[in-house]
Amino acid sequence: xxxxxxSERSGVPIPTIKYYLRERLLPPGHRISATQAEYGEGHLRRxxxxxxLIQVGRMPVATAREVLAAVTDDSLDPHVRLGAAxxxxxxxxxxxxxxxxxxxxxxxxxxxxxxxGWRFAQGTGEQSPAYRMVVSGIATMVRLGYPCDVGxxxxxxxxxxxxxxxxxxxxxxxxxxxEQVEAAVALTVLYEPVLLGLRRLAQAEESNRRFG
Amino acid sequence: xxxxxxSERSGVPIPTIKYYLRERLLPPGHRISATQAEYGEGHLRRxxxxxxLIQVGRMPVATAREVLAAVTDDSLDPHVRLGAAxxxxxxxxxxxxxxxxxxxxxxxxxxxxxxxGWRFAQGTGEQSPAYRMVVSGIATMVRLGYPCDVGxxxxxxxxxxxxxxxxxxxxxxxxxxxEQVEAAVALTVLYEPVLLGLRRLAQAEESNRRFG
Numbered sequence: 001x002x003x004x005x006x007s008e009r010s011g012v013p014i015p016t017i018k019y020y021l022r023e024r025l026l027p028p029g030h031r032i033s034a035t036q037a038e039y040g041e042g043h044l045r046r047x048x049x050x051x052x053l054i055q056v057g058r059m060p061v062a063t064a065r066e067v068l069a070a071v072t073d074d075s076l077d078p079h080v081r082l083g084a085a086x087x088x089x090x091x092x093x094x095x096x097x098x099x100x101x102x103x104x105x106x107x108x109x110x111x112x113x114x115x116x117g118w119r120f121a122q123g124t125g126e127q128s129p130a131y132r133m134v135v136s137g138i139a140t141m142v143r144l145g146y147p148c149d150v151g152x153x154x155x156x157x158x159x160x161x162x163x164x165x166x167x168x169x170x171x172x173x174x175x176x177x178x179e180q181v182e183a184a185v186a187l188t189v190l191y192e193p194v195l196l197g198l199r200r201l202a203q204a205e206e207s208n209r210r211f212g
Numbered sequence: 213x214x215x216x217x218x219s220e221r222s223g224v225p226i227p228t229i230k231y232y233l234r235e236r237l238l239p240p241g242h243r244i245s246a247t248q249a250e251y252g253e254g255h256l257r258r259x260x261x262x263x264x265l266i267q268v269g270r271m272p273v274a275t276a277r278e279v280l281a282a283v284t285d286d287s288l289d290p291h292v293r294l295g296a297a298x299x300x301x302x303x304x305x306x307x308x309x310x311x312x313x314x315x316x317x318x319x320x321x322x323x324x325x326x327x328x329g330w331r332f333a334q335g336t337g338e339q340s341p342a343y344r345m346v347v348s349g350i351a352t353m354v355r356l357g358y359p360c361d362v363g364x365x366x367x368x369x370x371x372x373x374x375x376x377x378x379x380x381x382x383x384x385x386x387x388x389x390x391e392q393v394e395a396a397v398a399l400t401v402l403y404e405p406v407l408l409g410l411r412r413l414a415q416a417e418e419s420n421r422r423f424g
């Protein structure tokens with residue numbers, strides 16, 4: 001397809017696509033004349049992913065380039081590639097070194113993973129940005145004096161496990177390989193605002209049921 | 213307690229507390245001399261909430277003041293107050309007027325709420341920031357050409373409903389009234405990064421189970 005069709009099918013304006021091409025977030029098209037290039041389905045998918053990372057994930061261009069490098073690294077197997085790409089997505093604030101609240105949070109997170117039997121997460125531990133995101137969140141609650149123990153976190157972790165099954169089911173609708181990794185990264189980012197919005201709607205529903 | 217103890221127990225530095233007092237995010241203490249004031253447990257709770265809104269919710273001071281106004285409005289009953297306070301929390305991007313993707317997203321969201329039987333959410337509809345947040349998220353997926361229908365959203369909504377039960381159970385640990393509304397707002401904001409982090413840990417776990 002030509003640039004105009006790529007723009008129409010992706011909903012991304014032509015000048016934005018040209019910018020992504022210049023920034024090498026999108027591979028060049030197949031040149032068919034001095035002024036025209038042809039783009040394929042792979043370009044369309046990649047463009048959607050770039051748009052998701054930058055517009056919804058609010059990622060700087062340099063970070064998006066890093067995520068895409070992991071997506072397209074053929075030297076890694078799909079599971080590792082998937083992990084590497086999702087790891088490169090920004091994860092919010094890092095834990096505050098080793099103040100007492102962070103120590104408590106780390107022990108709580110470790111006990112939670114132990115109880116859930118999440119062996120993979122236990123194995124990656126401190127190296128995983130998602131682990132550090134959880135520790136940082138728990139530490140904030142500890143620091144502000146909100147109770148936050150394993151018993152309280154368990155229902156959230158169990159819901160997260162159910163969400164992950166839904167997430168991976170969506171990913172498996174795509175063909176194996178690069179396409180699947182692209183979908184995993186895009187859906188991780190795109191479903192976050194939907195999930196937080198649904199949680200708030202569900203809260204209003206539940207609050208109405210209890211106190212309404 | 214004195215200012216120093218309030219700072220120690222909340223983990224918030226004294227100059228920051230003085231700033232919140234000047235900005236009226238925190239009610240003044242009970243003056244006991246020309247230079248000293250006494251603060252109570254209510255100040256401690258309010259301070260934790262302010263900190264959660266500004267530091268974790270990344271809210272501008274003016275928005276935090278608006279949320280707090282809803283928290284402390286005695287003319288509203290607890291359920292309405294809770295709703296008003298949570299509604300005042302920023303919800304991310306608004307839907308894009310009435311482009312075709314937003315129309316599709318609105319129909320999808322309505323069909324989802326209908327299928328879930330969430331009557332309260334259906335009643336508030338377009339007026340609810342959480343509803344608009346969901347519509348905006350679905351519209352982004354539609355615009356980028358990712359499939360996003362009711363069947364795909366249902367497991368996320370069901371998890372959201374389970375999360376809301378956990379959320380409201382936490383809120384009910386507090387005494388009724390202002391304290392409960394404060395906890396609801398703080399926990400809504402504080403659990404968001406923890407939940408997103410747990411989802412990514414669970415994804416890695418599930419990905420390892422399927423492809424590892």
